Amino acid sequence: MNALKETRFKFSEQTGFYRGKVRDVYYFGNKMLMIASDRISAFDVILPEPIPYKGQVLNQIAAQNLKKTEDIVPNWIESVPDPNISFGKKCEPFKIEMVIRGYLAGHAWREYREGKRTLCGVALPEGLKENDPLPSPIITPSTKAEEGHDEDISREEIISQNIVAEGDYHQLEQYTYMLFDRGSELANDRGLILVDTKYEFGKYEGKIYLIDEAHTPDSSRYFYREGYQERQDSGETQKQLSKEFVRQWLIENGFQGKEGQVVPEMDQAIVMSISERYLELYQTLMGEELIKDNTPIKTRILANIANKLSITPQ
Numbered sequence: 001m002n003a004l005k006e007t008r009f010k011f012s013e014q015t016g017f018y019r020g021k022v023r024d025v026y027y028f029g030n031k032m033l034m035i036a037s038d039r040i041s042a043f044d045v046i047l048p049e050p051i052p053y054k055g056q057v058l059n060q061i062a063a064q065n066l067k068k069t070e071d072i073v074p075n076w077i078e079s080v081p082d083p084n085i086s087f088g089k090k091c092e093p094f095k096i097e098m099v100i101r102g103y104l105a106g107h108a109w110r111e112y113r114e115g116k117r118t119l120c121g122v123a124l125p126e127g128l129k130e131n132d133p134l135p136s137p138i139i140t141p142s143t144k145a146e147e148g149h150d151e152d153i154s155r156e157e158i159i160s161q162n163i164v165a166e167g168d169y170h171q172l173e174q175y176t177y178m179l180f181d182r183g184s185e186l187a188n189d190r191g192l193i194l195v196d197t198k199y200e201f202g203k204y205e206g207k208i209y210l211i212d213e214a215h216t217p218d219s220s221r222y223f224y225r226e227g228y229q230e231r232q233d234s235g236e237t238q239k240q241l242s243k244e245f246v247r248q249w250l251i252e253n254g255f256q257g258k259e260g261q262v263v264p265e266m267d268q269a270i271v272m273s274i275s276e277r278y279l280e281l282y283q284t285l286m287g288e289e290l291i292k293d294n295t296p297i298k299t300r301i302l303a304n305i306a307n308k309l310s311i312t313p314q
Contacts, residue, residue, distance in 0.1 A: 001271070003038040003050035004084065004297045010314040011305075021046055022058065022218065028311065030204075031078075032090040035301065036062075040274070042247050043257025044150065049266040052275045056083040057282045057290060062213035064286065069182050073175045075210040076202070081308035082301050083293060091202025091209050094164050095144050096153065098176040101196040102137045102184070104128050105221060106244065108196070121154030131195075131223070131238045137180055139173060142198075171208055172201055183215045187222060190285060192241060195221040217243050217281050241281055246274060 007024045016027035021041040026033040036059035038050035063086055066075040078088040101108055108119055109130045117124050120140035128134075141158060142150040155173075159166045176199055187194040197220035200212040213219050222241035231238055250256065253264035282290045293300060305311050 001050075001052050001268075002294055002297060003052040004035075004055055005039060005050040006037060007035055007298065007301070009302070012312050012314050022055075027090055030090050032076075032088065033305070033309070033311070034086045034088075036084050036086075040243075040246065042243065042250055043255070045257050045263065047246075047263060047266060049271050051271060051278060053290060053292065054275065054278050056293075057278045058213070058216050058218055059084050059086060060290070061216045061282060061285055062086070065183075065186070065214040065216070066210065068186060069179055069210065069214055072178045072182060073201075073208065073210045075214075076204070076212075079308070082304035083291075084297065084301060085304065087309060089204045089209065091204040091211050093144070093200060093202040093211060094168070094172065096141045096158060096163060097144055097150065097198045097200055098172055099140045099142055099196065099198045100137055100176050100180045101140060102134060102180070103193070103195040103223070104130060104132050104134060105195050105238075108140065120152045121156055129232070129235075131232060137177065139176055144200075168208065175199070175201065175208070175210070179210070179214065183220070186215065188225065190287065191225050192284070193223040193225050193228060195223055195240075195242075197221070215285075217241070217278065217285075222285075241284055245277060 006019070009026065011026060013028050014026055015029055018025040022037060022039050024035045024037060036055035038052060038055045040047050040051050040054060060083060063077060063080045066077050076088040076091055077086045080086050104112055111119055112124060112128065117126070122138045122140060125135065141153050141155065143153050144150060155169065158164050159169055164172065179199055180194065180197065183197060184194045197215060199210060199214065201208055202211045203209070220242065221244060224239040224241065228238065249270070250264065255261045255263055279290055302313055306313065
């Protein structure tokens with residue numbers, strides 16, 4: 001299968017390298033080249049098999065949505081030289097993720113189901129069901145763990161521990177609410193509901209930028225708007241457009257990232273079914289089919305880096 005599990009390139013101008021859960025990042029002074037691989041993670045664990053076209057789906061959705069929100073907050077991307085690549089500013093990231101939720105789903109629901117009525121310092125009302133709308137969107141930040149699981153953290157803890165300066169944090173909150181409103185509008189135009197999402201921010205030359213991605217299936221959860229209320233009223237499972245189907249498959253096979261648990265085997269059928277869901281997801285979110293390029297991915301990437309960025313491989 002033509003899937004990109006990892007890259008190990010070397011460039012003559014390169015000043016650093018970082019491998020994330022999904023992306024391989026090459027640094028060139030104050031610029032960075034981010035390659036979206038076909039790796040897939042869930043419960044903070046990288047799964048063993050890459051998913052064909054996932055990196056391209058992720059990179060292209062992220063690039064288009066960052067473009068659609070740049071009037072709210074500037075973002076790090078300067079160019080997209082390849083379907084799997086974004087190139088731009090190397091920002092100094094804030095060490096938190098700004099998670100915002102409009103509905104009680106996923107991690108928030110699991111916490112609520114266990115009886116917790118406060119999440120990241122935010123009080124939740126009694127009597128909610130899974131996937132119910134919250135009275136208003138809430139921000140539930142998490143720490144960015146170098147290894148292992150990200151942890152919930154409150155606004156007060158972020159400021160008191162000086163993880164983010166108070167003035168900057170207020171600005172991040174404002175940007176987060178505005179971005180969520182825009183994301184909800186874009187989702188509504190596609191017949192979707194933006195349930196929850198996360199944003200990451202950084203600084204470049206003293207200015208705050210939106211970094212990483214925006215409104216992708218890896219960072220966001222969507223419901224189909226049509227039939228949402230009927231499903232809620234009858235207690236049915238909501239029809240989702242997100243990576244949650246991967247998490248559910250893992251849960252059904254006894255894996256939630258907990259100590260001692262083993263990732264279930266991913267045969268070709270499950271790999272291709274996940275790939276098909278990502279392609280469906282792209283078409284639904286973007287309103288068009290993904291243009292597939294079946295050239296060997298590493299060959300294509302190196303050619304585009306050399307031709308469009310004038311960065312030469314060693």
